[in-house]
Amino acid sequence: MQGVSAQRTGSRYEVAVVGAGAAGLAAALASAQAGVPTALVGRHAPVADGRTVALLDGSVRFLKALGAWDEVGAKASPLCTLQIIDDTGSLFRPPPARFHSSEIGLEAFGWNVESAHLVAALRRCARNQPNLTLIETDAAGTEPGEEASRIGLADGGSVEARLVVGADGNRSPLRQASGVKVREWTYPQSAITTILAHAKPHGDVSTEFHTRSGPFTLVPMPGGLRSSLVWVNGKAAAERLAALDDAGLAEAVERQARGMLGAMRIDGPRGLVPMRGLLVATPVASRLALIGEAAHVFPPIGAQGLNLGLRDAASLRDVVVRAHRDGRDPGSRAALSAYANGRRIDAAARTAAVDVLNRSLLTDLLPLDLARGLGLLAMANLGPLRRMVMREGVLPRFGAPELMRA
Template sequence: MFMHFDHAEIEEGPMGHMVEDRHLRRALLKAVAADPAITMLNDTRVTDQTVEPTGITLTLDGVKTLRARLAVGADGRGSGTAERAGIKRIAWSYGQTALVCVVDHEKPHHGIAHQFFMPPGPLAILPLTGNRSLIVWSEASANAAAINALPDAQYLDVLRPRFGSFLGELSLTGPRYSYPLGLSLAHSMTAPRVALLGDAAHGVHPIAGQGLNAGLRDVAALAEVIADAVRRGEDPGNDAVLARYQEWRRFDNASLALATDSFNRLFSNDNALLRLARDMGMAAINALPGLRRTFIREAAGLTGDLPRLMRGKPL
């Protein structure tokens, strides 16, 4: 059973674009360097944070201090900002590891992404420039460690039967990576004088490819809330302002975490009853254009209360 999503079914254009992290990182660092209001503190670590009635003080490497009205934690799943603020989280491992690599292939991909669902986990084939695709390949962790230890030629021998022959001959290009898969969800996205965004607030399974998109929505929502608060003369770090951000983003992120967790548990197994249920579900989606368009619009990030920046509008 398969599902086919075609961006021609919606009016807004392509469902999405694949942008390599190295290009995003380069653009981000260039923008930061060009902004005189931003100071880069390389190789510097926050060791303490102290909340006061009108601000928060951050201690850097136990010596230098910085004071601000708001601290934003964008420091990943092991967020020190969240821990120091007393924000707890729910987290668990899926017992899966993602094997990540880029392959050259003989035939063009025509900009089409594929995802295969197999008992150990999903295999995503995501189009890049030229005849290249990014592979995000989930396996049981013990098996993934053994595969990742193989030389490139043998690694490809394991990948090929899972990938198939529809794009012709394959070859590896660039380094290979791996990282463990799990769910991590902060109990709150805010604390006094603190806001969390991205993986610091919610780390999800890559099965839907929405982790980065959710983080970008956090950034856009927090920027809008802060900008509007400053225009009204409010303190951008006070509880009322942060509550607006939490209310805006919390449900969306919790829903994404629940959806990705459920999809992974539904598809990453070989249970006959679950296989029947998911086959029937996919058949229903394929047979109902309205339902299919709903899924396409959701995957494209076109649903919900989108911040102005996500709609191409200025703050």
């Protein structure tokens, strides 16, 4: 059945994805395209808070395989150069470091696009995808069974699936109901997000200032004279900035950016995002696999969040395809264990890397400043190390999902 809205009490699927954000849409599309009868459960809520996502090369390959990239890419800007500037005031400040995608044979490290455009493109693909049924209502709990799970729907209906995929966000009701243990933490920071217009062209360069309150990042957008902003600051300072009018905020951003992009103005919606983290002990439970922010949450630093969620979706697709091809149960313990084992290291490593970077900026201890400065200096000047870090940042060298490989 093609992707059309449906409310079918008692319908049964091999896979049911709960959550209609980018990760959930990608997971449902990937499963359905492999010939697996799939349902996508969830309302399609609008995304409009000024956030963008930098889709790294592996994620771009995945979106191409799903048939969504042509539409996404038409509204995306390439990230050809990454620039890191130490603005901490440390005694051990290294000079600015630049990393070029051409050094590792890529046209761009990734492409920056508004989150709303990405979700809209995936949604249009879903509505035309055979084997995918869209059930555009909220889930109201699940009941795992011996052969399948029953998903209750907010409208009173229900569906069944041998594998339920929890893509229902950082407050995931499915995760909470499953009993999966989580580790949660908060940071004394919030992130201001918005879109900027500026007088000087960005030249496809993404710039990240490391400050004592967190990273301040300008990411290119199409046209050369627009960029997206992620400004991590202390909670009180972020709230003061968020309370400014557009002219006042633009002036503050221009000053923090040292005028490198000239005069600025706010050119999109604004958001204020609390900084928190979450990591599950395991991304699986009985007939349940967790992906995206249902499995891991960390600050908007280093373009890792959604890219990690898309790797979850692509990795789960590989497990489901193998089970479907061999006539096995995609929700079996063996299938779920394969997914969990493949995702555990990647999620833990990315979470730890972002956490260490962020916390290291918040302290002025000389040993930590020295270690951070020397690390950046080494990456900037040691060719083999620099290229290894760039490749690993774009896509893990080992265990990459099939649809993300070169």
